[in-house]
Amino acid sequence: MEPEDYFMAAAVLSAKQSKDPNRQVGACIVNQDKKVVGVGYNKMPNGCEDHMPWSRSKAREAADAAKASVMDTAAVAAIYAVKADTPPEDELNTKYLYVCHAELNAIMNKNSADLKGCSIYVTLFPCNECAKLIIQAGMKEVVFLSDELHDRVETKASRRMLQRAEITMTEFLPKETEVVLKLKSD
Ligand SMILES: O=c1ccn([C@H]2C[C@H](O)[C@@H](COP(=O)(O)O)O2)c(=O)[nH]1
Ligand SMILES: [Zn+2]
Numbered sequence: 001m002e003p004e005d006y007f008m009a010a011a012v013l014s015a016k017q018s019k020d021p022n023r024q025v026g027a028c029i030v031n032q033d034k035k036v037v038g039v040g041y042n043k044m045p046n047g048c049e050d051h052m053p054w055s056r057s058k059a060r061e062a063a064d065a066a067k068a069s070v071m072d073t074a075a076v077a078a079i080y081a082v083k084a085d086t087p088p089e090d091e092l093n094t095k096y097l098y099v100c101h102a103e104l105n106a107i108m109n110k111n112s113a114d115l116k117g118c119s120i121y122v123t124l125f126p127c128n129e130c131a132k133l134i135i136q137a138g139m140k141e142v143v144f145l146s147d148e149l150h151d152r153v154e155t156k157a158s159r160r161m162l163q164r165a166e167i168t169m170t171e172f173l174p175k176e177t178e179v180v181l182k183l184k185s186d
Contacts, residue, residue: 002175003034007121008145009179014041015102015123020095021054027106028121029139037112040105044098052098057091058082063152072151079153103130107137115139121172125149131158134167141168 001009007028015026018041029038044052059082067075091097100108103126107115116138120126125144126134134142142162149155162169 001179004121004143004172005175005179007036007119008123008143008172008174010036010039011102011121011123011145012179013181014039014106017041018043018102019049019054020099022056023124025102026123027102029106029110029115030119030121031112031115032117037115037118038106038108038110040102040107040109042099042102043105044095045100048098053093053095055094057094057096060094060096067151072153075151076153101127101130103133107133119143121145125155125169126158126162127152127154128157128161129154131161135161135165139167141170143170143172145172147171 007030011026011028013026014028015024018024018026020042023042025042027038027040028036031037043049059079062078062082063075066078102124103120103122106120114137118137118139119141120134120139121143123145125147126142127149147155159169
């Protein structure tokens with residue numbers, strides 16, 4: 001297996017641990033010596049795993065629905081319209097205020113002193129908050145498998161920052177599309 005396929009496969013495998021019913025994301029950080037130095041997936045903070053909601057916000061659902069049928073400005077308008085109409089305590093019962101993103105967990109799980117010059121392999125293009133972490137950690141490359149949320153405002157802000165910080169954004173094109181894992185030989 002090509003090293004790049006192995007790194008993305010590690011991110012994909014890590015994502016499988018996520019309990020998010022809507023979206024499982026994985027990340028794998030690789031240093032300049034091509035060694036894996038951290039992996040992570042989206043999860044609730046330690047100790048909070050069984051106590052926080054996995055619900056999506058009405059605003060997010062409205063935005064995704066608007067995006068599916070019209071265009072991005074409609075999606076952003078939908079977020080704000082529904083947000084304006086949503087009591088703050090409703091937001092308290094959505095996952096967004098609690099979930100730790102895959103990239104954050106990969107960074108927190110690092111087994112090296114720093115992440116300068118590293119590449120991060122992600123199953124989903126990072127959001128703006130994760131872009132900030134990637135930049136501040138001194139990483140130099142983002143390799144992404146899916147850009148499904150390309151038109152979300154968070155993704156647009158992320159691209160803007162990563163571009164300005166001169167971090168390479170590479171779409172991952174696998175050499176192999178399937179990796180078969182056998183935990184026990186026949
Ligand atoms: O950079 C990112 C962006 C998102 N995630 C995680 C956070 C959530 O668990 C899901 C997004 O949920 P939606 O239902 O699609 O809004 O993805 C991440 O780990 N990293
Ligand atoms: Zn993020």
